[in-house]
Amino acid sequence: MTFAQTVPSVRVRAPGKINLFMKVGALHDDGYHDVATAYQAVSLYEEVTAYPSETFSVEFSGSIDTSALPADRTNLAIRAAKMLARKAGIPTGVRLEIQKNVPIAGGMGGGSADAAATLVACDALWGTEFAKDELLALAAKLGxxxxxxxxxxxxxxxxxxxxxxxxxxxxxxxxxxxxxxxGMSTPLVYGELDRHRELHANELAVPTSSPSVDTAVLQALRAGDARLLADSLHNDLQAATLHLAPGLGAILELGEKHGALAGIVSGSGPTLAFLAADADAALELQVALSAARLTALRVHGPVHGARVIH
Structure with a gap:
């Protein structure tokens, strides 16, 4: 593949996600679990701008505190850029500017969105023109x-x-x-789930090694029916998250009291996602949660994945 610098910079936007449904399988010997999840991309975005550089670097801005984020080679976006450069034989680096809006360690995949946006941005910046399947294969190695x-x-x-x-x-x-x-550590939440399952092994059903998504979720999505989807929302990690952060339970109750069709912990949390009947109901719920001194954001989904915007 020939290296071809084509543009002075590339800006890419990538969405955060909500897990509408999540079943967690049994713990494997390698310390991981198989899962079955229904993802929905929502309109809370990370923006990554890539500039030509001799080295690899990243800096942050945005609506949330990024002071604790690593900016060295352990950063997922830097890893994504280096992986793409190695695969394409690119002899140079990239300077990344990331505008962060998705909560850090919040169960919404903000770091994953940064990595996905970086792959798309560097592919465009360097003119490598990888097929979508090739980028997806690289993405899977990152997380x-x-x-x-x-x-x-x-x-x-x-x-x-x-x-x-x-x-x-x-x-x-x-x-x-x-x-x-x-924020919450995803491994910590999974560990809490494993401890809970072991402690209550006699009372709980044995987790399957190959979980699947309930058909009711797929039917609700296909119908575009928020009320049906509300009845189908599920997250095996929720009990573990609430045990580690019990204050979240009161917020779930508050949201449902103020009109949410249902509330759920997104991924490993601690972000809570409340499904509303329509846009007006979402606005009323946002106002109610804000009045309770909570940070509440309205989003909608589904939205597109990582794509070039400039």
């Missing part, structure tokens, strides 16, 4: 949620969440996000 951030829309994820199948969703779904003032 379970990165391929979905690249793909967007609504999809079913199996395996580690990175084996994707598009799911038909008609119309728009309206959500209100309650953003926590703290």
């Amino acid at each position: 379970a949620d990165v391929p979905f951030s690249l793909m967007g829309g609504t999809a079913i994820g199996t395996g580690r969440g990175d084996r994707l199948s598009p799911a038909l969703a008609t119309g728009d779904f309206h959500w209100v996000l309650a953003i926590a003032e703290f």
Whole structure:
């Protein structure tokens, strides 16, 4: 592949996600779990701008505190850029500017969105012209949620969440996000789930090694019916998250008291996603949660995955 610098900079936007449904399989010997999840990309975006550079670097701005984010080679966006450069034989680096809006360690895949946007931005900046399937294969090596951030829309994820199948969703779904003032470690939440399952092994059903998404979720999405979807929302990680952060339970109750059709922990949390009947109901719920001194954002989905905007 020939290196061809084509543009002075590239800006890419990639969405955060909500897990509408999540079943977690049994713990494997390698310490991981297979999952079955229904992802929906929503209108809360990360923006990555890539500039030519001799080295690899990243800096942050945006609506959230980024002071704790690593800016060295451990950063997922830097890893994405270096991986693409190695595969394409690119002899130079890239300077990344990331405008962050998705909560950090919030269960919405913000870091994954950064990595997906970086792959698209560097592909355009360097003129490498990889096919979508090639980018998806690279994305899967970076993390379970990165391929979905690249793909967007609504999809079913199996395996580690990175084996994707598009799911038909008609119309728009309206959500209100309650953003926590703290983050949560995904491995910590999975560990809490494993401890809970072991402690209550005699009372709980044995987790399957190959979980699947309930057909009711797919039917609700296909129908574009928010009320049907509300009845189908499920997250195996929710109990573990609430045990580690019990204050979230009161916020779930508050949201449902103020008109949410249902509330759910997104991914490993602590972001809470409330499904509203329509745009007007979402606005009323946002106002109510804001009045309770919570950070509440209105979003809708599904939206496109990572794409060039400039």
